[in-house]
Amino acid sequence: METKIFQVEELKEAAGLLRQGELIAFPTETVYGLGADALLPEAVKKVFAVKGRPSDNPLIVHIANFSMTEKFVENYHPLTEKIVEAFWPGPLTLIFPIKKGSLSPVVTGGLSTAAFRMPDNKKTLTLIEETGDPLVGPSANTSGKPSPTTASHVYHDLKGRIAGILDDGATQIGVESTVLDLSGEVPTILRPGAVTKELLEDTLGIEVPLDKHLVKESETPKAPGMKYKHYSPDTPVLMVKSNDWAKALAWAVAENKSYGLLATPKIAEQYASTTRFVFADDSIEAATRGLFSGLRALDEGESVDLIFAEVFPEDHLGLAYMNRLKKAAAQKYFEV
Ligand code: TXA
Ligand code: MG
Numbered sequence: 001m002e003t004k005i006f007q008v009e010e011l012k013e014a015a016g017l018l019r020q021g022e023l024i025a026f027p028t029e030t031v032y033g034l035g036a037d038a039l040l041p042e043a044v045k046k047v048f049a050v051k052g053r054p055s056d057n058p059l060i061v062h063i064a065n066f067s068m069t070e071k072f073v074e075n076y077h078p079l080t081e082k083i084v085e086a087f088w089p090g091p092l093t094l095i096f097p098i099k100k101g102s103l104s105p106v107v108t109g110g111l112s113t114a115a116f117r118m119p120d121n122k123k124t125l126t127l128i129e130e131t132g133d134p135l136v137g138p139s140a141n142t143s144g145k146p147s148p149t150t151a152s153h154v155y156h157d158l159k160g161r162i163a164g165i166l167d168d169g170a171t172q173i174g175v176e177s178t179v180l181d182l183s184g185e186v187p188t189i190l191r192p193g194a195v196t197k198e199l200l201e202d203t204l205g206i207e208v209p210l211d212k213h214l215v216k217e218s219e220t221p222k223a224p225g226m227k228y229k230h231y232s233p234d235t236p237v238l239m240v241k242s243n244d245w246a247k248a249l250a251w252a253v254a255e256n257k258s259y260g261l262l263a264t265p266k267i268a269e270q271y272a273s274t275t276r277f278v279f280a281d282d283s284i285e286a287a288t289r290g291l292f293s294g295l296r297a298l299d300e301g302e303s304v305d306l307i308f309a310e311v312f313p314e315d316h317l318g319l320a321y322m323n324r325l326k327k328a329a330a331q332k333y334f335e336v
Contacts, residue, residue, distance in 0.1 A: 004164040005151060008123055015130035017163045023047060025140040025154045026062075026127055027168035028119035030091050030177050030193065031147040031292070032154050033062065033137025034162065035127070041104040044136055048106075050161045052143040057225045058109035059136040060093050060117050060177075064128040069116050072102040077182035079204060086203045089120040091177040092195040107136055109224060113183045123168050139176060140165075144232060146292035146328065149174050153296060174289035175320050179223050181211070189214065190223035192320040194288075214323070217331075233299035235260070237307045237329040245271055248308055248334040260298040262291075262309040275304050284312050288321045295328055308334065 006014045006024070014024045018035060021043040026035045034051060036043040038061050048055050063069055066084055074097040083094065098114045108114045119125070119137075128135055139147035140154045140162075148154045151167035178193030180200070187204070189197055190211045200208045212219035213226060221227050240248045249271055252259045260275035261268055264282040277294035280286040287310065298307050309325055311333075312318040 001160055001163065003155065003159045003162055005155075006164050006166045008166075008168075011123065011127055011130055011166070014164055014166055015127055015132075018043075018127075018131045018135065019133075021046075022163035023050060023161075024127075024163055025148075025151070025158065025165040026119075026121075026124045026135070026137065027151070027166060027171065028062075028121050028124055028137075029171060030119070030173045030175060031149055031171055032140040032151065032165075033060075033119075033124075033135070034140035034154075034158070035062070035135040035137050037131060038062075038103065038107055038134040038136045040133075041106045044104065044106045047136060047138065050158060051138060051141070053138060054143075055106075056109050057138075058111055058115065059107050059138055060115040061103070061107065061134045062124070062128060062137045063116055063118055063134045064125045065118070068128075068134055069096070072096075072098045072114060073116075074099045077187065079187060080182060082204065083180070083182070083187075083200075087195050089118040089125065090195060091120070091173055091193050093117040093177045093179045093191075095179065095181040095183050095190070097183050113181075115179065117177055121168060123166060127166060146233065146295045147176060149289070149292050153293075156296075170289075170293075172289065174291055174293070175324050178320070180208075181222065188222075190221065191226055192323050194317060194320065196316050196319065198316055232328050232330065233295045233307065235299050235304060235307050236332075237262075237295070237309055237325075238332055238334045239311050239325060239329045240308045240334045241311055242267075244334055244336060245308075247336050249273075251334070252306070252308075257305040258303075260301075260304040260307045262294045262298060262307055264310055267310055275302055284317045284321060287312060288317055291321060291324060 178195040179191035213221035
């Protein structure tokens with residue numbers, strides 16, 4: 001199969017292919033998604049096959065307006081309106097209880113709840129409207145690889161296996177949406193993202209807890225996808241705390257190990273390294289935007305024995321950045 005790169009004037013053609021059960025990758029503000037018509041189970045099955053994704057890991061249903069959820073949702077949490085007004089379209093996925101039989105178990109993994117998100121990307125919102133059905137959309141990478149933040153990442157992983165990619169340049173945020181469980185009494189964060197715990201708490205005026213596994217690693221996550229090893233490049237990644245950079249690099253030299261740096265300009269300026277991916281500036285936003293791109297670039301470029309990556313404080317957006325980096329690094333820090 002030839003994978004076509006679609007331009008915006010070809011949205012209708014892409015929507016037509018989706019309705020025929022083909023797969024089209026679409027841009028969002030977080031990462032690129034692998035789209036299939038959510039109401040065509042055979043098409044959704046292909047998404048799992050193409051990605052190599054475990055079938056018990058449910059998908060997010062992407063919608064173009066709030067009323068598209070009404071067909072599926074059994075009942076809304078009392079805070080839904082407030083949350084949707086504040087954050088949709090945007091990097092926030094909401095879990096609701098669903099009406100029995102309203103979505104195929106291929107989409108939901110057989111759960112009685114489902115995940116919904118309205119992405120903040122005009123082309124993709126138009127694509128969903130043109131298709132007329134919601135689109136499932138896991139990140140458009142091979143399972144286990146860093147999520148794609150450009151159309152060329154998608155092409156690299158899935159070329160020849162999907163009908164097309166709707167290209168809209170690099171994504172703004174760089175990590176996947178926050179997943180907020182609204183199926184119980186207390187809204188709970190199952191996956192940290194750019195709609196942060198602090199932002200949710202300020203908006204709602206209540207405490208919004210993190211799912212147990214985000215606090216204590218031994219707990220089983222409620223979002224099935226959070227239990228899988230994820231986002232890992234083939235090259236081992238070691239996280240480096242700010243005071244440990246000199247020691248880490250000296251150790252690598254002594255051990256005769258080649259390394260790549262994944263760091264802010266502030267750190268990269270201090271330590272010479274030929275293989276490096278430097279974030280656009282020293283902010284957590286720039287680091288989050290560059291994280292997956294950087295991991296891919298260092299993994300695919302000139303081969304190195306390991307990647308040293310910069311850590312950030314685990315609050316605000318730093319919680320999402322560190323959640324993904326820790327998975328890429330299999331929780332390993334450079335230890336002195
Ligand atoms: O930013 C994003 O969310 C991207 C873009 C493309 O929209 N999509 C994305 O999808 O990250 P995916 O499939 O890689 O992640 C979906 C997450 C998984 O961790 C999954 O387990 C969880 O949402 N999830 C889906 N349905 C759920 C449910 N009913 N209950 C709990 N977790 C659920
Ligand atoms: Mg994913």
